[in-house]
Amino acid sequence: MKTMQTRTRKFLALLIAATAFVSAAHADQLDDIRKKGEIVFGVLGTDEPNSFVDPKTREIVGYEVDLAKAIAAKIGVKPVFKQIAVAARIPELQQGRVDVLAASLTHNKEREAQIDFSLTTFVTGQKVMVKASSGIADVPQLAGKKVLTVKGGTQEANVRKAVPSVDVVTFETTQQAFQALQQGKGAGYVNDEATLIDDLAKLGPAKKDYRILPTNLSTEPLALGLRKNEPALKKVVDDTLAGLEQSGEADKIFLKWYGPTTKLQFDKRSFKMDSDKI
Numbered sequence: 001m002k003t004m005q006t007r008t009r010k011f012l013a014l015l016i017a018a019t020a021f022v023s024a025a026h027a028d029q030l031d032d033i034r035k036k037g038e039i040v041f042g043v044l045g046t047d048e049p050n051s052f053v054d055p056k057t058r059e060i061v062g063y064e065v066d067l068a069k070a071i072a073a074k075i076g077v078k079p080v081f082k083q084i085a086v087a088a089r090i091p092e093l094q095q096g097r098v099d100v101l102a103a104s105l106t107h108n109k110e111r112e113a114q115i116d117f118s119l120t121t122f123v124t125g126q127k128v129m130v131k132a133s134s135g136i137a138d139v140p141q142l143a144g145k146k147v148l149t150v151k152g153g154t155q156e157a158n159v160r161k162a163v164p165s166v167d168v169v170t171f172e173t174t175q176q177a178f179q180a181l182q183q184g185k186g187a188g189y190v191n192d193e194a195t196l197i198d199d200l201a202k203l204g205p206a207k208k209d210y211r212i213l214p215t216n217l218s219t220e221p222l223a224l225g226l227r228k229n230e231p232a233l234k235k236v237v238d239d240t241l242a243g244l245e246q247s248g249e250a251d252k253i254f255l256k257w258y259g260p261t262t263k264l265q266f267d268k269r270s271f272k273m274d275s276d277k278i
Contacts, residue, residue, distance in 0.1 A: 030075070030232040033099060038078040041068040042098035042225075045083035046173050048198050049257040049264065050104045050122075063257040064102040067121060067224070067241065070249075071100070074240040085172055087152025090114055093225055100237065101225030104192070106154045107278050111225075116234055118224035119241045120278075123271040125216040126158050128188040129181065129196050132211050136187060139215045142166050145187035148177040155190040158217040174199075181210075188213075192220060194264060201263035221271075221278050241273045 033039045043051040043060060051062040060081045072079035084092050089105060092098050093115060107117045128147065130136045136145075143165045149155040151170035159166055171177040174191055178199050181189040191199070193212070200207045224241075226234050244250040250273055258266040 029099065029227065029230045030236065033075060033077055033233070036077075038080050039068075039072050039075060040080045040082055040097075040099045041065075041102045042084045042089060042092050042100070043068075043081050044086065044103045045081070046175060047104045047195060049194075049262065051081070051102065063253060064104070064121070064224075066253045066256070067244070068100070068102045070244060071237055071240045074243075075236055085152065086150050086174075087172075089152070089225065093227055096227075099233075103225070104195075105222060105225050106220045107223040107276075108154065109278070114228075116226045116228050116230070117276055118226065118234065118237045119273045119276050120221045120223050120271060121241065121273055122194075122222040124192040124194050124220050124222065126155055126190060126218045126220060127193045127196055127216060128159070128190050128213045129178075129199070129210055130188045130213060131181070131184075132209050134187055136213070138213050139163060139217065142188055146185070147188045147190055148180045148186040149190040150174045150177055154218065154220065159190045162215075162217050190217065194258065194266075197264050223276065238276065245273045 043064065045051050045053055045060050049062050050064045051060055053059070054061045060083070065081065068081070069079050082098055084098065084103065086103075089101050089103050090111070093101050107120065128139060128142065136142065139162050142159075142163045144167070146167045146169055147159055148169050148171065149159065151172060156168050156170060159168060169180070169186060171180065174195060177189055177191070180186055196212050200210060200212070203210065224237060226237065241250075244253065251269060254269050258264045260267060
């Protein structure tokens, strides 16, 4: 009987110790961030206005950059921005090369198996841009044609779902895909609608030669990406975003980068940063 009691006590002690170890491990990333005095955000740096290089200052700026800066301020550390490719986003996070992804990242069920997500930070839809002279009026007419997009995003899967016979060619950056459309290397260019509008604006008078097809390929909730099982860091991130929402600062940040005085000319937000559910 005593032997059984002794074994039970030992088992309980080991269980408590293991639980304490796991809890401590969960807090490690936030603790490490505070100890090193900086938090590294993985950003694209090529996706205006979410994150891009300011041509005057050569600094990375944008909508997601401002959200990241607010998170760093909440933790009390310096924000560091590391440019990464679309296809490298999740591997860079999982391998610990960045602490948080602020990289135009779609939150979907498939990715939930790999990483955790913050509250939704943006909602957009994916569409297709074509040359006005192409005669293509909507998405079904892309059947059998070559379509261009960035590698590693959700764009390829979404356009294949909409048009199974489409021929998809991918590029390392969205700019390369857009340039390929201008060079006549494909019939269409797939991206988030906000990015397509921004790309059109960059063309100046030549934008009349292009059009965005009316049909949405998908609705894309974007969020910040975090490594799995880091509840302490996720709480700080979510609390920061919720605080921006409650204070009205979220609206100010959105209008700064997407509002009526920008190239995108959105009148208002169609979403709130209040849930991490999709």
